[in-house]
Each structure stands twice: as C-alpha cells, then as structure tokens.
Amino acid sequence: MANHWRIYVLILVLFISVFFASKSFTIRQIFSSKPSKPNAQVQTFFGNTGQEVAVHVISGNEKGPTLLIFAGIHGDEAGGYLTADRFTTITVKKGTLIIVPRLNRPAVLKGKRQGLSGDMNRMFHLPENSNSSPDAKVVDLAKSLIKRADYVLNIHQGSGFYSPTWISPKRNPLKWGQCNVIDALIFDLPNGDKLELARFAEKIASRSNARIKDTKFHFQVNNTNTASNTSLHKEQRRSLTYYALYKQHKHALAFEATKNCTLPQAVSFLSIAIHSIMEEVGIQSENLPATDLSVIRNELRDKKINS
C-alpha cells in the first residue's frame, strides 16, 4: 500500500511539473520580443506618365526618427540610384526610412543629368503648383515628402575629389566627389535653437571613413555656405537640400561619391555612408546591404549592369 502511495505521489509530481513547464513556456512565448512583420509599403505617383516616382516607406516596430533618402535627381549618377535600390528591401527595426531611388525618372532613363526640362536640383525655389516646368509636380511631391522627415539626404556622384584646399586639378574646393555637402555650418532655428549641421556631417564622415581603408576615398565635409555672398555655389540656393534646410528646417545633406572610381566602388562608398547616417540618427536594421566590393559586383552582374 505504502508503495502505491509513492507511485501516486510520483505521478502527481510529474503531472504538476509537466503542467507548469508547459505553462511557463506559454508565458515565455507571450512575453518574448518576437518581431512582428515589418511594415513596408511602396507608393507610386504619376503612374503611366513617364514621370513615375516610386516611394518606399519602411517602418520599424520601435518608434524612431524618419530619414528620407532621394536619389536619381540627376540621371547620369548611377551610383546614387543603384545604392538607394539596395536599401528598399531591408527591414527596419527602429525608426522609418522613406526612399525615393529615382526622383527624376526621365533623366535616369536617358542616363543624362537632366530629364524633361533642365536640372531638377535647381527647381526647389519654385512656388508650389508652379506650371513653369513639367518637372514642377515632381518637385512638389519631393517637398511634401520632406515635410514628413526629420533628416533629408540627397545622394549623388560628382567629379574628382572635394578638398577644402587646392591640392590638384582633380582634388580641390570646386570638385564634388567623396564629400558630405551641407549648406551651412550652423542654422539658427526660429525658436532660438541651433541646428548643428557641420557637427552632424562630420560625425557621419568619421563613421564612414573608419570603414574606408584607402584614405584617398575618405569623405570630407563640404560646406557650400550657400546663403553667403561669398559662396562658391550660389546656384545651390535652388537645390533640394537648401530648400529642406531653409524652408523646412530639416537636417539636410547630400552625399557625393566620386565619378573617378568604378561603379561598384561608388555603390560601396554610398552604402557605407548610408549605414553611417542611419547609425548616427538611430535607425536600426538587422539586414543592411553588404558593402564588400565582391558582393556589389555580383549584384550588379545579376542585374546585368555593366560596371
């Protein structure tokens, strides 16, 4: 009889253990931080007009800042739009990315700087609903997207290598390659705060340069000091970043990879720069595109893009 009791007690203990083990597993599952499906949408504007603009919005489950990335405003800068393409398929854990890989589709299709009517990056001074250019409606769309962002980035490829001092005909203050362009060192906001663009651009350049072995491709900060009478680049007063900073008070900058490198190199440099700005502003992703040249070469080969 005593032995039977022992067996009953043992069975009861086993039953209770299994019950609690299964219960605790369920509780663990309930409280686990299993990521739900990330939120990614593509919206197409001006469909079937030849000026289609695809806007990718990728949001994380955790709240964070919004970074807006434009590329393809100039159609002869393939490094820009091919880099932007690579980020449209990532998942974001924290924050939001809005990516417009080809703002100026007619220019991209032609492979030329200009699309339907002149340089789109010289049209941001136009009033909204302007009829002065067939590109104006696309510029208006860009302006409406800028309103939704905390940080605005326009990515390009430029000739030579920017340097704050004259080094050579290829490396000097008038060249654009390998720099983070800002329109002012510091911008005074109407509420008395200061938007410290130079510090922001320097931090991003430092993060990028730590990942670029060859120092001749290091990014420099290029302050075009656009509003100043002594600016070397007064034409930039009609640009996207100038509009974003002066009219909408956003952290706005441009990344320029050099055209004096291979296409996979330009895509690698710009991908590194986007990783860096995402880190700096606190947008997190677990599947950022690789920056190794061999991976990028294979990607371009798969897309049948000559590089």
Ligand SMILES: [Zn+2]
């Ligand atoms: Zn450009």
